[in-house]
Amino acid sequence: MEAGTVNMPLVSVCMPAYNAAHYIEEALASLFRQSYKNIEVIVVNDGSTDGTGEILSNIDHPAVKVFHTANNGQCAAANVAYSHSTGRLIKFMDADDLISDQFIEEQVKRIGGREDVIASAGWGRFYNNDPATFTLYTDSVKGDTKPIDWLVTSLQTNSAMMQCARWLIPRAILERSGVWDERLSLINDLEFFIRVMLHASEIRFTHNAVLYYRSGLPSSLSSLKSRKGAESAFHSIDDGMAYILQHENSARTRLVAANCYQNYIFTFYPYHSDLLATSQQKIKELGGSTLKLHAGGLTLFFQKLIGWKLTKLIKLPFS
Structure with a gap:
């Protein structure tokens, strides 16, 4: 492929693929x-065992x-995919997602030849x-904004x-910025994109570009019970919040950080008590969290009646 001009630069799509045999042809299409x-x-088959290769x-x-x-x-x-890319513009893409037909064209227009947006x-x-x-x-940010403002609005x-x-x-x-942190697995995208x-x-923001995110793929509570996954998620949040606070240490960014640690506690409770305790201590140091556990229906009813911790413990056998 040609490198292209300023108006038509080469775009490199970097796609890791692991056991994506059921989806990857649609993603490529x-x-x-x-x-x-x-x-x-550039597609990298990450040791798949299901026929992806x-x-x-x-x-x-x-x-x-x-x-x-x-x-x-x-x-x-x-x-690895990025190391083999040659484009001036880079898109990382999962092997099970889809994008609208004008997605890349519209995003190239929005960047407009700039190297800093x-x-x-x-x-x-x-x-x-x-x-x-x-x-x-419905996105909370649908306009052009400074990165720190996007992060505060989206993460609050x-x-x-x-x-x-x-x-x-x-x-x-x-x-x-550097590339992906290979120590991380679960929610690795948080640290990277911050x-x-x-x-x-x-x-x-590109109004005429839509990502179709494939949801409901087979998964289980095992990722939450996994020590590796829990540590990855914690370190991704911890590093990401450090970047934000280094960029701007203010009341609003401290609240965002505290809410992210609180969400970690909501997600992983009652597993990995040491990581939960560390997160709680960080919330205290940051001045407290305003985040409430998202719930509806019977979950919300029981949460109001007996608190979120007991509610989660009751739901565990059914998760």
Whole structure:
């Protein structure tokens, strides 16, 4: 692929893939349908065991480069893909998501040749592998803003969506911020995108670009019980909040940080008591949290009656 001009720069889509045999062809098809044609797609098969490697080996498309590695995790695979990319603009994308047909074109327009701005996009969820179930989410930030303002607004109720395909990032920013932290697994995108955003001067929202986020994939409580996952999530939050507070230590950023630690407690309780205690101590040092456990129906009723901790303990056998 050609590097392109300032107006038509090469866009590199970096896609880690692990056991994505049921989804990856759809994800690639959404890239092949893009109205913007100056793209390269670098897919790294991260030691899949389900046939993903065979599917990728049979793809014959001039824009696609495929690499096979041992299973080293999503962050390592994303970094391998990035190391083989040559574009001036970079998009990381999961192997099970889809993007609208004008997504990349519209984001390239929003960046407008700048090396210091990141383009974001709208997003929504679909379930049971059926795009007909798609619902567009109403973003809390739908305009152009400074990165710290985007983070404060999006994180204050812990509603920030960091899904990687939402963003188009100039390579120049990634060269300053650094790439994915390979120590992390669970919620690794939080640390990464906070760090990357704070190396930009502006986040520009792209109204005509939509990410279709595949939700409801088979999962279990095992990731919450896993010590590795819990430690990854904690360190991602801890590092991300440190970046924010280093950039701006104010009442609003301290509250955002406290609410993120509180959400960690809500998510992982009653497991990993040491990490929960550390999070509670950080909340105290930051001045307290205003975040309430999101609940509805019977859960909300019991939460009001007996408190969120007992409610979670009662629900555990049914989770």
